[in-house]
Amino acid sequence: MALKQFQAESKRLLDLMINSIYTNKEIFLREVISNASDAIDKLHFISLTDENARRDFSITIERDVIARTLSVSDNGIGMSAEELESNLGTIAKSGTLEFKKNAESKKDGSAEELIGQFGVGFYACFMVADEVTVVSRKYGEDCAHKWVSKGADGYEITDAERGESGTTVTLKLKADGDGERYSQYLDEYTLRSLVKHYSDYIRYPIRMEVTHFTDEKDDKGKPVTRAEIETLNSMLPIWKRRKGEVTDEEYRDFYTDNFADGDAPAKVIATSVEGAVSYSALLFIPSRPPFDYYTKAYKRGLRLYSNGVLIMDNCEKLLPDWLGFVRGVVDSSDLSLNISREMLQHDRQLAEIAKTLEKKMISELSKWMESDRAAYEKFFADFGITLKFGAYEGFGMNLDKLKDLLMYKTASGKTVTLKEYVAAMPEGQKDIYYASGSSDVSLTSLPQVTAVVAKGYDVLLLTANVDEFVIKLLGKYGDKELKSVSSDSLDLSTEEEKTEEKKTAEASKELLGEVKTALSGKVSEVRLSSMLGEYASGLSAKGELSIEMAKVLASVPGNEKIKAEYVLELNPAHKMFSLLRSLSETDKTKFGRLCVLLYAEALLTVGIEPENPGEFVKLVNEFIG
Ligand code: ADP
Numbered sequence: 060m061a062l063k064q065f066q067a068e069s070k071r072l073l074d075l076m077i078n079s080i081y082t083n084k085e086i087f088l089r090e091v092i093s094n095a096s097d098a099i100d101k102l103h104f105i106s107l108t109d110e111n112a113r114r115d116f117s118i119t120i121e122r123d124v125i126a127r128t129l130s131v132s133d134n135g136i137g138m139s140a141e142e143l144e145s146n147l148g149t150i151a152k153s154g155t156l157e158f159k160k161n162a163e164s165k166k167d168g169s170a171e172e173l174i175g176q177f178g179v180g181f182y183a184c185f186m187v188a189d190e191v192t193v194v195s196r197k198y199g200e201d202c203a204h205k206w207v208s209k210g211a212d213g214y215e216i217t218d219a220e221r222g223e224s225g226t227t228v229t230l231k232l233k234a235d236g237d238g239e240r241y242s243q244y245l246d247e248y249t250l251r252s253l254v255k256h257y258s259d260y261i262r263y264p265i266r267m268e269v270t271h272f273t274d275e276k277d278d279k280g281k282p283v284t285r286a287e288i289e290t291l292n293s294m295l296p297i298w299k300r301r302k303g304e305v306t307d308e309e310y311r312d313f314y315t316d317n318f319a320d321g322d323a324p325a326k327v328i329a330t331s332v333e334g335a336v337s338y339s340a341l342l343f344i345p346s347r348p349p350f351d352y353y354t355k356a357y358k359r360g361l362r363l364y365s366n367g368v369l370i371m372d373n374c375e376k377l378l379p380d381w382l383g384f385v386r387g388v389v390d391s392s393d394l395s396l397n398i399s400r401e402m403l404q405h406d407r408q409l410a411e412i413a414k415t416l417e418k419k420m421i422s423e424l425s426k427w428m429e430s431d432r433a434a435y436e437k438f439f440a441d442f443g444i445t446l447k448f449g450a451y452e453g454f455g456m457n458l459d460k461l462k463d464l465l466m467y468k469t470a471s472g473k474t475v476t477l478k479e480y481v482a483a484m485p486e487g488q489k490d491i492y493y494a495s496g497s498s499d500v501s502l503t504s505l506p507q508v509t510a511v512v513a514k515g516y517d518v519l520l521l522t523a524n525v526d527e528f529v530i531k532l533l534g535k536y537g538d539k540e541l542k543s544v545s546s547d548s549l550d551l552s553t554e555e556e557k558t559e560e561k562k563t564a565e566a567s568k569e570l571l572g573e574v575k576t577a578l579s580g581k582v583s584e585v586r587l588s589s590m591l592g593e594y595a596s597g598l599s600a601k602g603e604l605s606i607e608m609a610k611v612l613a614s615v616p617g618n619e620k621i622k623a624e625y626v627l628e629l630n631p632a633h634k635m636f637s638l639l640r641s642l643s644e645t646d647k648t649k650f651g652r653l654c655v656l657l658y659a660e661a662l663l664t665v666g667i668e669p670e671n672p673g674e675f676v677k678l679v680n681e682f683i684g
Contacts, residue, residue: 381449
């Protein structure tokens with residue numbers, strides 16, 4: 060029989076495979092096994108109504124090290140001569156054109172990556188074989204046929220023999236060389252691990268002859284081996300089993316075996332969704348951040364399966380960034396393995412899955428917070444920062460979804476959500492107060508915090524860089540405004556105190572102006588504050604940019620010049636203030652030095668080092684003495 064040519068389109072894909080520089084050539088086995096499983100599915104379906112079609116369905120891998128051949132057989136539906144011709148000689152699939160366009164437009168090698176993620180089908184065989192033989196007998200037909208191809212030249216179909224319906228695909232592996240060891244696909248161990256990795260959840264047994272060592276020794280003292288046919292795959296994935304039937308230990312073992320973590324997960328979430336895109340997912344929250352979690356090396360994403368066949372290990376598209384700590388698997392039968400057919404749909408389907416998974420996680424996290432507070436607090440201590448960044452991301456597009464999952468420490472030593480803070484507000488408290496700084500300790504001793512606490516109100520302590528940015532985006536929680544304790548609009552004084560403060564302010568107007576001049580441009584404003592307690596001075600900021608936010612922004616290279624507009628606050632009840640007043644009349648030089656000292660003290664209370672620490676120490680000593 061004459062050699063037939065592949066159809067033009069198929070030839071392009073075939074060329075791509077033969078000349079593939081794709082490093083993940085091993086996926087050919089996944090493709091062949093998936094085809095075998097599909098063929099069995101088809102006959103299995105017929106067997107529901109046709110007893111003759113019933114058999115012991117299985118897939119068999121055989122290897123011949125001498126002949127360098129690897130074959131995969133199934134006892135599925137098989138192909139007729141016409142089907143061999145049309146299925147393997149052409150790819151008359153709608154998406155082919157799209158695939159080609161994509162492969163050609165992405166010259167940077169990302170097309171190569173694409174190849175491995177979703178299936179490319181039968182042609183993948185030509186990445187590792189220089190000759191492929193397919194012997195097949197269609198169910199219900201008497202004769203079998205053989206399809207042989209050496210690749211680009213074309214293919215030949217002849218008559219053949221086969222006992223029962225089904226297909227055997229035999230690969231004659233390419234010679235080793237150019238850094239490729241194609242003979243590895245004849246190693247028992249390699250084949251075993253490839254089946255485990257990609258095809259573990261194929262519904263039918265995948266069998267292969269494997270070698271076992273026995274306790275016996277031969278006459279040369281070598282251990283005697285015994286060959287046995289074994290099933291390599293575990294078939295039923297844990298996420299396809301009914302929730303009630305899987306024990307906690309089984310979930311834990313699955314997690315520790317698969318996600319490089321020796322500790323049991325803090326939380327397991329199993330979910331199945333029937334809808335626009337149907338899928339099962341099994342998700343885990345680790346009990347602590349992986350060692351590389353906060354580095355670029357960390358790979359986020361879920362393991363993606365299509366009908367039990369592994370598509371990729373870390374599919375980032377399945378989770379929003381703020382759920383980067385979640386590990387697990389998603390398995391959807393709506394994702395076709397074949398890229399040449401369905402590629403364009405995948406992004407839409409993945410986005411749909413991501414959307415429902417995000418909703419599920421939000422509801423699971425809030426339920427968790429209610430049902431096991433201690434565990435949730437521990438989780439939040441480990442991963443809360445990721446949620447906070449998620450809340451800030453995209454100018455707060457997730458803020459509404461996330462605001463009730465966020466927790467903050469407070470000046471009274473509690474850890475609360477905004478909702479809980481509001482619920483605990485005593486009568487008379489109008490706003491939600493927060494203080495922003497580098498640590499709980501420095502914040503609780505901040506004079507403004509002490510003053511608010513003295514009024515009987517609690518204060519949220521914001522110590523993460525991102526905290527205040529989130530709070531500013533939020534602005535309000537319900538009808539309660541979020542206010543910094545160092546803002547000048549706290550309005551905590553009684554009417555009486557207010558009148559008194561106004562009077563002092565009037566009387567000090569000139570003095571405050573002198574202080575500002577003495578500090579020559581270092582501060583934008585000098586004002587009195589009744590919130591400073593034992594401190595003589597304090598520092599706050601004017602406008603949108605707070606002192607802490609400016610610190611965070613200035614820590615980014617190139618932004619060093621960013622600075623908040625400082626407001627120096629002076630405590631009119633402090634003895635230093637009286638000294639200031641008298642020096643302004645008696646000794647202008649000393650007055651100037653006291654201004655510098657009070658400003659340096661104010662900087663220190665908010666964790667900023669004075670420009671000249673030596674000078675500061677000298678001033679302290681001068682005024683102590
Ligand atoms: P896909 O499987 O995604 O359709 P392939 O290129 O892998 O694409 O295979 C092309 C077609 O060849 C399949 O759709 C199927 O009809 C047929 N085929 C491949 N392998 C087998 C097999 N083992 N048994 C029966 N049919 C097969």
